[in-house]
Amino acid sequence: NAGVMQNPRHLVRRRGQEARLRCSPMKGHSHVYWYRQLPEEGLKFMVYLQKENIIDESGMPKERFSAEFPKEGPSILRIQQVVRGDSAAYFCASSSDTLPEAFFGQGTRLTVV
Amino acid sequence: QQQVKQSPQSLIVQKGGIPIINCAYENTAFDYFPWYQQFPGKGPALLIAIRPDVSEKKEGRFTISFNKSAKQFSLHIMDSQPGDSATYFCAAVTQGGSEKLVFGKGTKLTVNP
Numbered sequence: 308n309a310g311v312m313q314n315p316r317h318l319v320r321r322r323g324q325e326a327r328l329r330c331s332p333m334k335g336h337s338h339v340y341w342y343r344q345l346p347e348e349g350l351k352f353m354v355y356l357q358k359e360n361i362i363d364e365s366g367m368p369k370e371r372f373s374a375e376f377p378k379e380g381p382s383i384l385r386i387q388q389v390v391r392g393d394s395a396a397y398f399c400a401s402s403s404d405t406l407p408e409a410f411f412g413q414g415t416r417l418t419v420v
Numbered sequence: 421q422q423q424v425k426q427s428p429q430s431l432i433v434q435k436g437g438i439p440i441i442n443c444a445y446e447n448t449a450f451d452y453f454p455w456y457q458q459f460p461g462k463g464p465a466l467l468i469a470i471r472p473d474v475s476e477k478k479e480g481r482f483t484i485s486f487n488k489s490a491k492q493f494s495l496h497i498m499d500s501q502p503g504d505s506a507t508y509f510c511a512a513v514t515q516g517g518s519e520k521l522v523f524g525k526g527t528k529l530t531v532n533p
Binding site: 340342347348349352355362363402407408409412413 | 452454456462463464469509513520522523524525
């Protein structure tokens with residue numbers, strides 16, 4: 308049973324470009340969380356999604372950031388017109404309907420140059 | 421509003437020592453409390469978790485103590501090893517609800533040889 312898969316592992320974008328981060332949850336998991344982590348800092352919640360629904364996006368910046376978790380395919384975190392301050396590690400976690408344990412992927416490290 | 425407060429921010433112990441990391445929560449609806457271990461460059465990994473109907477849980481050298489009345493829980497690492505050097509995050513969630521997993525800010529543990 309594969310774990311949570313995130314890709315790409317590393318992503319370099321120039322200022323103003325778009326970044327697309329993908330997360331495939333563990334098999335059987337329908338809950339997905341996205342977190343952002345700056346170096347030497349904690350995990351900052353961004354968004355919580357269930358299949359085709361955004362449950363809680365209270366941690367998402369109002370502009371340039373969006374997330375989706377379609378019926379088929381991975382969850383996508385999209386950052387438009389990236390700026391240097393978006394450089395961070397972005398982690399995805401997933402959990403199931405029946406068990407509360409959330410499992411994390413290895414993250415995508417975004418660098419904006 | 422930070423719903424889970426974690427301390428200390430950093431901790432240094434000698435090999436064989438017993439580091440203790442403490443967390444306190446506010447929301448009495450939380451009913452599942454996991455701990456995650458994160459090594460540099462990696463995603464957080466689920467280490468051990470506890471539900472409030474027990475006061476203590478042990479898995480190997482890791483022990484969680486839980487005090488429901490005080491709304492506090494702590495992680496103890498017995499016979500700590502240099503390989504335990506990592507950042508540890510406590511978390512809390514309400515099972516079955518549409519609530520996000522809430523994290524403490526993390527404790528960076530260093531175990532010296």
